[in-house]
Amino acid sequence: MPERVAAMHVERDFKVLYLDGSERPIVAEVQGAHLRIGVHNEAWRQLPLARLGRIICCGDVRWQADALQCCAEAGIPILFVDGNGWARMLAVGRMAAVLDLGRHLENCIASPAWGERYANWREAQERRLARWVCRALRWPWDGDKVEAIRLRLDQALAETFGDEARARIRWFYPLAATLMAEVLGLAGVPPDLLTGFRGGTPLVKELAALLGWPVRGRILARRDSSWCEGGRRQVVAYWGRELERPVERTARRLACHLWRITP
Known part of the structure; x- marks a missing residue:
């Protein structure tokens, strides 16, 4: 498990998004072809779904249902872990193009x-x-x-x-x-x-x-x-x-x- 980072971190080379809501809640929603991430009192950040390969969530990360659905359709797996880094749930994304x-x-x-x-x-x-x-x-x-x-x-x-x-x-x-x-x-x-x-x-x-x-x-x-x-x-x-x-x-x-x- 990678070291936990505050709020949000994008590993650009590997297309991994880390969302750490252990200190402040994070909201994840979708806007068009982008995942929109919001942290309290900070500007919203938009990330192209096409550039994401995996998302890891820890703490209070509040996903909107349509954002989860878009990630699934884009083939982006979402891993939820506890404060010690243990996996609790995996939402498996499957691209429609490769589902069959x-x-x-x-x-x-x-x-x-x-x-x-x-x-x-x-x-x-x-x-x-x-x-x-x-x-x-x-x-x-x-x-x-x-x-x-x-x-x-x-x-x-x-x-x-x-x-x-x-x-x-x-x-x-x-x-x-x-x-x-x-x-x-x-x-x-x-x-x-x-x-x-x-x-x-x-x-x-x-x-x-x-x-x-x-x-x-x-x-x-x-x-x-x-x-x-x-x-x-x-x-x-x-x-x-x-x-x-x-x-x-x-x-x-x-x-x-x-x-x-x-x-």
Whole structure:
């Protein structure tokens, strides 16, 4: 749980809005495409709904019903916590555009061309993520040699963090899979697709493997060895501190890109 801040704070990079009404009540209402926030004796502030990804509320935060509805329709989850930071309630937002992602995938899987189309989609996503890694690390991009880039990335991690880096990095994958499952679940993908994928590799595992590109790329770019100097506790701490939010953005994009697979 992030440190509580007075009244209101917007984390612009991560699109997180913190509302702390523990000292003074906060009113949340909607005006057009904006969330309107009011604190006693202070000017109202308007925030575009499109720029918000998550809202965390603590204390006396007074939501108007239409504001809650607009956040739900915009796909913005709202987490309510107590004074100690413990979660009390989660209002899950679902965008109308992705509410039936599960049904869309069901239709795609029913097509005789599903196997080929999914393989092409996955290859395109891997190329996109590999290209992002090359750009972040200032490596030359050769779109025809994704496997060579993967090997170079593994070698660079081993040279930077030691030969055990590959084994330790695997500890990040369950964390990425949990995050991917949450994103897909919020998008309306049913559990049987998340875990079974119709007798093949589970969809969560497939997409978590794709998230391995930004995980490894960010670790190498930062060159912070704190994650590999201890056990799993250090890995989990590093994940929450440095990786979870940017990887979540990638997970959301992957979920949206699933719509590009045609039935």
